[in-house]
Amino acid sequence: MRKRVTEQSDGGNVSSSSPMHSKTTGYQEKKGLISKLWLWVKRGAFALCAICMMMPIVVELPEIIKQRIYYHRIRVPFVFDLSQPAELALNHTINMYLTPEEGISLGVWHTVPENKWKEAQGKDSAWYHRSLNDGSPVIIYLHGRTQTRAAKHRIGVVNVLSSIGYHVLSMDYRGFGDSTGEPTEEVLTKDAVWLHRWVKERSGGSQVLIWGHSLGSGVATNTAVRLMEQGVLVDGVILEGAFKNARVYIPRNPFVRYAMLYCLTMKRFILRDELDLNIIFPNDENVKKMRSPLLFLHSEDDHLTRLHNVQQLFQTALSVQDAERVRMVTFEGSLGYLHNGLYKDPRLPTIIKNFVLSTEEMS
Numbered sequence: 001m002r003k004r005v006t007e008q009s010d011g012g013n014v015s016s017s018s019p020m021h022s023k024t025t026g027y028q029e030k031k032g033l034i035s036k037l038w039l040w041v042k043r044g045a046f047a048l049c050a051i052c053m054m055m056p057i058v059v060e061l062p063e064i065i066k067q068r069i070y071y072h073r074i075r076v077p078f079v080f081d082l083s084q085p086a087e088l089a090l091n092h093t094i095n096m097y098l099t100p101e102e103g104i105s106l107g108v109w110h111t112v113p114e115n116k117w118k119e120a121q122g123k124d125s126a127w128y129h130r131s132l133n134d135g136s137p138v139i140i141y142l143h144g145r146t147q148t149r150a151a152k153h154r155i156g157v158v159n160v161l162s163s164i165g166y167h168v169l170s171m172d173y174r175g176f177g178d179s180t181g182e183p184t185e186e187v188l189t190k191d192a193v194w195l196h197r198w199v200k201e202r203s204g205g206s207q208v209l210i211w212g213h214s215l216g217s218g219v220a221t222n223t224a225v226r227l228m229e230q231g232v233l234v235d236g237v238i239l240e241g242a243f244k245n246a247r248v249y250i251p252r253n254p255f256v257r258y259a260m261l262y263c264l265t266m267k268r269f270i271l272r273d274e275l276d277l278n279i280i281f282p283n284d285e286n287v288k289k290m291r292s293p294l295l296f297l298h299s300e301d302d303h304l305t306r307l308h309n310v311q312q313l314f315q316t317a318l319s320v321q322d323a324e325r326v327r328m329v330t331f332e333g334s335l336g337y338l339h340n341g342l343y344k345d346p347r348l349p350t351i352i353k354n355f356v357l358s359t360e361e362m363s
């Protein structure tokens, strides 16, 4: 085998240096020109095809950007009925539909503290509503940008909070899960503000805290700031897997950048599209204004929201509030929690309990 290979390559060398080569140069040049031209024709045709194929995408670009931020159409797993939380091992939970404004229905689960699970069997919504003022802390859980309140890691957090004796209200934003309407930064914030008021009207003197995960951290800080403007100080805010802000990402590649800006502008001109390009959930601005006790939870190996961004948020918060009101707990990357898995940590119940206790002392 080895010998044959050597022979072949020797042969190749001989033919390329033969005198025949120079005689054929003119013909080859012509041939080269034609094949070059042909290449450009092919490239042109390909570009045309690409443009034709891109057109629908381009027209839909603003919608795509919105989807990139909310992903509310992605509802998997949606094989089970959101109105039956008991089927998901949340047997002390009631499903309800709340109406923050006419024509809008929001799917919300209310889970009572786990020590009430037996008592809760077969109870109606009136019992659940009354139970809200039993003195146990209440957590409003604002989830991230995909799926529904039934996602595994969300149920995981609800279970942890319920096991340490808290009520949890877990809401699907407009357009998510079985909630109606379309998500925008403004309505998400409005709905969370509305839910906070709804809870406060029923929770007596209990602590009411807001937990925001991922995109929900943006809704949480917006809500805290909005409530402050209305003269209400939220008892505490927990931000899990938070980000600095979610300004619309315009790519750096000059061609893509130009095309994107061009299309957005055209669409706005032609269709008078209402796309709000200021979808920004400015956590970095909000923490400067917030005066609620804050707890940041972040996994070092979070691949979606980077730890150093949250460390900056934490520093910003520390610059405007006392150190005992602002805490940050990070989880070792070796645990592999990534963006969603903090609920698995055995230390989490104690971390949360300590924080909630401290907010009681401070308020």
Ligand SMILES: *[C@@H]1O[C@H](CO)[C@@H](O)[C@H](O)[C@H]1NC(C)=O
Residues within 6 Å of the ligand: 089, 091, 092, 114, 117
């Ligand atoms: C209901 O949930 C509680 C708390 O999670 C659990 O301990 C209990 O076994 C469950 N009961 C039933 C009948 O599923």
